[in-house]
Amino acid sequence: MARTDAIVLGAGIVGTSIALHLVKRGLSVAMVDRAGIGEQTSYGNSGVIEGSTILPPAFPQSLGGLFRAAFKRGSDANYHLSFLPKVAPWLWAFRNASRPDRLAETARLNRPLFAIAGAAHEALMAESDATRYLRKTGWLKLYRDDKSFQALQPEFDLAQEFGLPLQALDTAGVQALEPSLSPVFAHGVFWPKAASLSNPLAVTRAYARRFGQLGGLALTGDARTLHRSGKGWRVETNEGGVDSSNVVVALGPWAPDLLEPLGLRLPMAVKRGYHRHFRAKGNATLARPVVDVANGYLMTPMEQGIRLTTGAEFAARDAAPTPVQFDRLMPKARALFPLGDRADDKTWMGSRPCFPDQRPVIGRAPGQNGLWLALGHAHWGLTLGPSTGRLLADLIAGTTPFCDPQPYAAERFLR
Numbered sequence: 001m002a003r004t005d006a007i008v009l010g011a012g013i014v015g016t017s018i019a020l021h022l023v024k025r026g027l028s029v030a031m032v033d034r035a036g037i038g039e040q041t042s043y044g045n046s047g048v049i050e051g052s053t054i055l056p057p058a059f060p061q062s063l064g065g066l067f068r069a070a071f072k073r074g075s076d077a078n079y080h081l082s083f084l085p086k087v088a089p090w091l092w093a094f095r096n097a098s099r100p101d102r103l104a105e106t107a108r109l110n111r112p113l114f115a116i117a118g119a120a121h122e123a124l125m126a127e128s129d130a131t132r133y134l135r136k137t138g139w140l141k142l143y144r145d146d147k148s149f150q151a152l153q154p155e156f157d158l159a160q161e162f163g164l165p166l167q168a169l170d171t172a173g174v175q176a177l178e179p180s181l182s183p184v185f186a187h188g189v190f191w192p193k194a195a196s197l198s199n200p201l202a203v204t205r206a207y208a209r210r211f212g213q214l215g216g217l218a219l220t221g222d223a224r225t226l227h228r229s230g231k232g233w234r235v236e237t238n239e240g241g242v243d244s245s246n247v248v249v250a251l252g253p254w255a256p257d258l259l260e261p262l263g264l265r266l267p268m269a270v271k272r273g274y275h276r277h278f279r280a281k282g283n284a285t286l287a288r289p290v291v292d293v294a295n296g297y298l299m300t301p302m303e304q305g306i307r308l309t310t311g312a313e314f315a316a317r318d319a320a321p322t323p324v325q326f327d328r329l330m331p332k333a334r335a336l337f338p339l340g341d342r343a344d345d346k347t348w349m350g351s352r353p354c355f356p357d358q359r360p361v362i363g364r365a366p367g368q369n370g371l372w373l374a375l376g377h378a379h380w381g382l383t384l385g386p387s388t389g390r391l392l393a394d395l396i397a398g399t400t401p402f403c404d405p406q407p408y409a410a411e412r413f414l415r
């Protein structure tokens, strides 16, 4: 039986970053996962460290966009019909939070986390011997027509407000950065302050190694064994029970499995996504992530090959994978970049844990003394892991938080 100052449940990028920040404050910490470190959602993402994310993804506002989504005409979204009634209240709340004024408000509320995201990763990478996985080459968003490009003005205005540089490029300007892209798009926006990782799994593992070097304990166990014990909490692991008065829930899309039996029902849904790796044909190269906005997929150069990731799929977290979006996007992706053969033999699926207002929950669990929450990082968990780690470590250690934690409090759903 061990006793620690804190237990972190979940060893994805969010849990690992929190655990590392906590040991750096001199706390004794056990991090518990039932699987390998960083092997779930934090493994298969697009690898973008979105220091320049401004507006969150929106529910389709135009009739055309709704039609495309409803009739599965685009490759950007998919859904399981049988799941729609279950997710309808969430979709309705997401739709309301997608009004232009609400999106701008969300961007401002999330900004403090994004503003330090790049530097927070870089600092952890430097001490974890992981800097070699970091590419500070920005990212490129491509737009196929003038209308979608002209609609970006509100985002450009916010970028100016946040002091974020961007370059609006024509086809030739984009090709000067990425010569292997074919001119099937009309416009591009280059966000030079974004960065990307060539191997997100290796980075999470490196942070976990550093956590171990600083005295942290990485243990295998099922978080659902968590129960009250005396004045604190106990979780069972392969090494025996671990007690603590502080427990952090960083279980990503699996958080409801633990929280709902405790009576804490938060409106979290998942947007599932898939990836496949491809070789580049001939001498073709890609120096940075590229997103084809109209078709909702992203291409990122990774150590395993060019990783193609899909947009959102609304389906039950544990339903069988249905990677049909690849059928729709592959012709577009092949026309954009000379993709060769598959570089893997399996399609990966993961689930982005999302709240409808597109803010994570970071802070105390209402009504559960000593329980802390770090979940719902949606499209940006890789980016925001270290920022979340810093904020939660501030809150648990009782030091002045580096930003106002109020916008991320779970209480916003319980009023």
Ligand SMILES: Cc1cc2nc3c(=O)[nH]c(=O)nc-3n(C[C@H](O)[C@H](O)[C@H](O)COP(=O)(O)OP(=O)(O)OC[C@H]3O[C@@H](n4cnc5c(N)ncnc54)[C@H](O)[C@@H]3O)c2cc1C
Binding pocket: 009, 010, 011, 012, 013, 014, 015, 032, 033, 034, 035, 036, 037, 038, 039, 040, 041, 042, 043, 044, 045, 046, 047, 048, 049, 050, 221, 222, 223, 224, 250, 251, 252, 253, 254, 257, 272, 273, 274, 275, 309, 310, 350, 351, 352, 353, 375, 376, 377, 378, 379, 380, 381, 382, 383, 384
């Ligand atoms: C296709 C796709 C592309 C994405 N691209 C990006 C991107 O470019 N940039 C970005 O910033 N974000 C991106 N994301 C989002 C990002 O990957 C997630 O937000 C992030 O990985 C969530 O991290 P996490 O640590 O919360 O969850 P996870 O990485 O899922 O970690 C949760 C951990 O909890 C463990 N666990 C679950 N249940 C139990 C249990 N009962 N007992 C013990 N352990 C348990 C799991 O094994 C897992 O290790 C993408 C996501 C997807 C799906």
